[in-house]
Amino acid sequence: MKKRLQPHIMCGVGDVGKYVLISGDPKRIEKIASLFSEAEKVADYRGFVTYSGELEGTKVSACSTGIGCPSAAIVVEELANIGADTFIRVGTTGSLQPDIDIGDIIIANAAVRCDGASRSYVPAAFPAVADCTVTQALLAAARKHKQVIHSGTVLTSDAFYGDMGTMKKWSKFNVLSVEMECSVIFTLAMLKKLRAAAILAVDSCPLIGIQKGEFEPNEKRGELDERVQKAIREEIRIATEAVSVMEKEKKNKN
Numbered sequence: 001m002k003k004r005l006q007p008h009i010m011c012g013v014g015d016v017g018k019y020v021l022i023s024g025d026p027k028r029i030e031k032i033a034s035l036f037s038e039a040e041k042v043a044d045y046r047g048f049v050t051y052s053g054e055l056e057g058t059k060v061s062a063c064s065t066g067i068g069c070p071s072a073a074i075v076v077e078e079l080a081n082i083g084a085d086t087f088i089r090v091g092t093t094g095s096l097q098p099d100i101d102i103g104d105i106i107i108a109n110a111a112v113r114c115d116g117a118s119r120s121y122v123p124a125a126f127p128a129v130a131d132c133t134v135t136q137a138l139l140a141a142a143r144k145h146k147q148v149i150h151s152g153t154v155l156t157s158d159a160f161y162g163d164m165g166t167m168k169k170w171s172k173f174n175v176l177s178v179e180m181e182c183s184v185i186f187t188l189a190m191l192k193k194l195r196a197a198a199i200l201a202v203d204s205c206p207l208i209g210i211q212k213g214e215f216e217p218n219e220k221r222g223e224l225d226e227r228v229q230k231a232i233r234e235e236i237r238i239a240t241e242a243v244s245v246m247e248k249e250k251k252n253k254n
Helices: 026-033 069-081 132-144 164-172 182-191 226-253
Strands: 019-023 037-045 048-055 058-064 086-095 105-114 149-157 177-179 195-204
Touching: 019 026, 019 069, 019 226, 026 037, 026 048, 026 058, 026 226, 048 226, 058 069, 058 226, 069 182, 086 132, 086 182, 086 226, 105 132, 105 164, 105 182, 105 226, 132 149, 132 195, 132 226, 149 164, 149 182, 177 195, 182 195, 195 226
Parallel strands: 019 058, 019 086, 086 195, 105 149, 149 177
Antiparallel strands: 037 048, 048 058, 086 177, 105 195
């Protein structure tokens, strides 16, 4: 029987592991896969790049989602259709708090749903909460790497060039940062009885005017900032280590 492929990610059953690290940027997927053993590119279609390999004998995958909740929802839906059940978003975010600086790392335990895609699935009052086990594995991996982490709620927005007033409002409610995918990833995982969490590198501080906006060709801002590049490398290491933490805990229970 021929393998049936998902229409957007172009992967089928057997192509991906149960653990999938997801990121908006296809290039970041290559960085994640560089830590896999026997890494292999499975598919590259419409900006959705997928690699699979192993971490300490466990099959794992990495897949890009593009920018925003609609495309992230497509990726999670299609990966779940072919057997993935645990998702870690490895992304970037803009700080909404004065004590969170560029190059810091945030582990999101919930998301404010200021997006439209998740509302296509559930009412506005439904919470978008990260899985406790995956979140705790990320925190444990961060401690192992002696990485300082901020943990709490993030704001998910559809508009990158969005309303500053909205960000200021949620900042007053102690929301840590703003990003564009967590809410629908967490919501879908809850609806489908999957597991999802997120680790995010801070690349901007929009409320104090440090934006990921226009820059000169040789200027290193946003993700090009060396502090952000270091944080991205660290969050990738933490995310892969979290998979190992979960696998070890599962074996110890058995």
